[in-house]
Amino acid sequence: MILTVGERMVRDPVTVSPEETLAAAQTKMHVGGFRQLPVILDEKLVGIITDRDIRQHGRQMRITKVGTAMTENVVTVTPATPMDEAARILLEHKIGGLPVVDRERLVGIITITDILRAFVELTAS
Template structure:
């Protein structure tokens, strides 16, 4: 079983200079938890729902809600994204991709072919692969 069978090919991507609030809105609107950050079709990073949770200020902050929104609106994706991205190819086995997710404690892997983004594979895709394997027996 290979990644190319289970990866999502309709990948949502943003540029590194995109406003963080706009990226978060895009994620909520599309119901996704991972956004690939690209620049001229080259993978630069990944931003996740966890990154957004970590960037939020403490509830104990003395800032007003308006000040918080103002500051968050100035933040760019490149300031919160993970830059050292672990990626796989379409020919990577599901077992190896699963090991990467598990051992690195991450939720998604960009899929690259010739350094170009061709998809993304997530924990949810791995569960689909497991179900298919179980049903095939």
């Protein structure tokens, strides 16, 4: 049995728009316990903003927009992507999470924590 991203992803993840400030994104991250947030414009994934991106802007985060600090050309997976492939992508790119897209629309997010949790559950059986 091949475990897929769609079986373990977090559906309807918290997102930000490119027009929100980094301070607003930081608040969403803090409240939700996230290290990255997908950036959405017109229901499409346009980037990702990380806690590291925000820290780099320090005092300017109240006026700096997410769109100027986000990473574009985001590495993504689909719900059908096997979990082991998602894990390899995370390791290869040295990132902690992957937006899950279906026809350019964000449908979820999968993190290294989600993958580890699945691994622990499978090996405990």
